[in-house]
Amino acid sequence: MDGGKLYVTPHPKSTHRITLMSGSDALFPTIGILGGGQLGRMTALAAIRMGMHVRTLSPSPSGPVAPLGEAIIGDWTNEKVMKDFLEGCDVVTVESEWAPADVAERVSNGSVPVWPSATTLKLIRHKGIQKDTLQSAGIPLGDYRACITLEDAVQALSAFGGKAVAKKFEGSYDGYGNATVTSEEELKQAWKELSASDGLLMEAFVPFVRELAVIVARSPSGQTAVYPVVETEQKDHRCHAVIAPARIRTETADLARDAALAAAEAVKAVGILGVELFELSDGTILLNELAPRPHNTGHYSIEGCHASQFENHARSILDLPLGNPDLRVPVAVMINVLGHRAGPVQTDGFSDALSIDNASVHLYGKLEARPKRKMGHVTVTGDDIDTLRRRAERSADAIML
Secondary structure, eight states, rough: OOOOOOOOOOOOOOOOOOOOTOOOOSSEEEEEEEESHHHHHHHHHHHHHHHEEEEEESSSSSSSTTTTTTTESSSSTTTHHHHHTTTTSEEEEESSSTHHHHHHHHHHTTTTTTTSSSHHHHHHHHHHHHHHHHHTTOOOOOOOOEEEEEEHHHHHHHHHOOOOEEEOOOOOOOOOOOEEESSHHHHHHHHHHBBBBEEEEEEEEOOOSSEEEEEEETTTTTTTTOOEEEEEEEEEEEEEEESSSSSHHHHHHHHHHHHHHHHHHHOOOEEEEEEEEEOTTTTTTTEEEEEESSSSGTTTTTBBBSOOOOOOOEHHTOOOOOOOOOSSSSEEEEEEEEESSSHHHHHHHHTHHSSSSTEEEEEOOSSSSSSSEEEEEEEEEEEEEHHHHHHHHHHHHOBBB
């Protein structure tokens, strides 16, 4: 079992210091976050706990960040709106790879750092470019093809033995934009739903033993912190459960960490990078895909690690010394809480969820629920994986949003 040993590179000796925004009387810097969902919320909570200030910019009202700092609503593609937002920030980050980091970089003209950079986001948000970048870096991947036409996709399906995963090049996440196909008929339907002007991505189905994930924090000066390798379980292409640490051999954990670090270097990540991988039957690994931001597979770190992924995201984008990513508990199990119905959020079962021994319940403050939408998560820590898994499932199942 991978014990999640401390895996941090030293902070480089330099004359770097935080420069506070002009005219500010703040003792600590202000982090600007482009986006107002749960990742922005949890990053803001971690930053506020350390004494930092937070402001967010979202294109529409968003419940998760409404109570935290300055929650600004505006057209974030408008340069005047972005300029006004940047004037109150010492550094800017993104909640997702779809946020307009390029607009922020253009408007700031170097006066306000934007991490991750627009260049990093461009390498990751298009799954075909992401795969090519990782392959060029020598990172082990499954077979894939960027298919421009349906005929290309049909040929790929045949070459992959009749089973593949079709993905939108851009916009696929949390079960959206993906389809497992096992026939030409299924592929035609997937093509109709997922393809864009440049086609779609076809990936050979990987006969994995288990799915793994690693969170990497990386600062502008190159300091890195690598979190324990965790195992993940998916339902309908969505993350359902995370178990930390993964029940794998030390050699496999080392391969996963090495691949994650190499990926962070390949895309020049700054901040948190979520790395999803497959473990094969011989203990080797294949990298699946990247997310240039705090990641669902790292939520367990709030209760499970000395410094959560959200704390280290704030530290890294400010080029501050990174916190210890090591586990501070023997085991942590996280279960996602999904919506069961469409409409305004209700909190049926909340009391029952909180009654489960040692369950930490995180609800994201979203105003509207819909089936299978991520609405929160539950983490339970302790010693025995099976016991913790049952408690986490019971707590999550009790919440009917």
